[in-house]
Amino acid sequence: MCELLSNAKGTAPGMLFQRDGVRYVSMPGVPYEMKHLMEVHVLPRMRAESDAHIEHRFFMVQGIPESELAGRISDWESALPEGLSLAYLPSPGIVKLRVTARTQSPEEAEALLEPATEGLRAVLGTDIYSEDWKTIEEVVGERLAAAGQTVSTAESCTGGSIAALLTRVPGSSRYVLGGIVAYANEVKMRNLGVNEADLLMHGAVSEPVVRAMARGARKRFGSDWGVASSGVAGPDGGSAKKPVGTVWLAVSGPGVEWAGRFQMGDNRERTVRKSVLEVLNRLRGFLPEAPAKH
Structure with a gap:
């Protein structure tokens, strides 16, 4: 027996088979279509037929390696009561922590999750940038918009x-004024006001240069905040003092002049991705929190 599962996100339906008391589900391969079918057809049936209640809480953390994060929360994790479990869901630059309650009712799940999540917040503090699947760029955008401030790159x-x-x-035009891709040193000097002497003495991948780039972006666009990046993304171009993956990042803003050096590894795409997330998370840390929405 086969039941077709309608697919509102595409043309290929899912299929539900039953044989000897076991059900099998065939899903389309496109990820967002498969997710849609799971959420609309499969999971509701599983919940309806299960005596168990499963509830998740998610915590998004940027810039802390999974092993280091595990060490920081090891005492908290070891104290989790029966019925709660923790999963690490890492991706380049970000670790999602999923706390899961498996109970007989929503009320039991809430009673377990609330004290546990409060404990996790106490341990990690502002290293948690979101608890509701918001991206780092959404969080930064909310804070900029709430403060009536602007940024340039x-x-x-x-x-x-x-x-x-x-x-x-959507709506980022309220707070993003513009940006400059300054790959060449001439562009750094002409468009961002980087001092030639700093380039000659320290090189483009250096603290003085990246600080000047962030300040130059603020001045060029008239924004409240400027963020900047300069690094060796690879696969070549590195040296003994500045190996591939060396990146300097900077944030300039009201009362803030921050810069930091990072070693992002030897994969070019990962270096770019991790650098973007890192500098946006640093900017987030300097911005006032947006008012909670009720």
């Missing part, structure tokens, strides 16, 4: 990826 090794991520958010 000056990018070398990230090649416009910071600006691209910020402007993925």
Whole structure:
């Protein structure tokens, strides 16, 4: 026996088979179509026929390696009561923590989850940038909009990826003024006011240069905040002092002049992705929290 599962996100339906008391589900291969069928057809049936109640809470953390994060929360994790479990869901630059309650009712799940999640917040504090699946660019955008402030970008090794991520958010024109991709040193000097002497003495991938780039973006666009990147994304171009993956990032804003050096690894795409997330998360840390929405 086969039951077709309608697919509102595409043309290929899912199929539900039953044989000897066991059900098998065939799903389309496109991820967002498969997710749709799971949410609309499969999971509701499983919930309806199960005596168990399963509930999740998610915590998004940026810039802390999974092993380091595990060490920081090991005492908290070891104290989790029966019925709660923790999963690490890592991706480049981000770790999602999923706390799951398996109980007989929503009320039991709530009673377990609330004290446990409060404990996790106490351990990680502001290293948690979101608890509701919001992206880092959405969180930064909310804070900028709530504060009535603006941002501009000056990018070398990230090649416009910071600006691209910020402007993925609908309504970002309220707070993103513009950006400059300053790959060449001449562009850094002409458009961002980087001092030639700093370039000659320290090189493009250096603290003085990236600081000047962030300040130059603010001045060029008249924004409240400027963020900047300069690094060796690879696969070549590294040296003993500045190996592939070396990245300098900077944030300039009201009362803030921050810069930091990072080693992002030898994969070019990962270096760019991790650099973008890192500098946006640093900016988030300097912005006031947006008012909670009720």
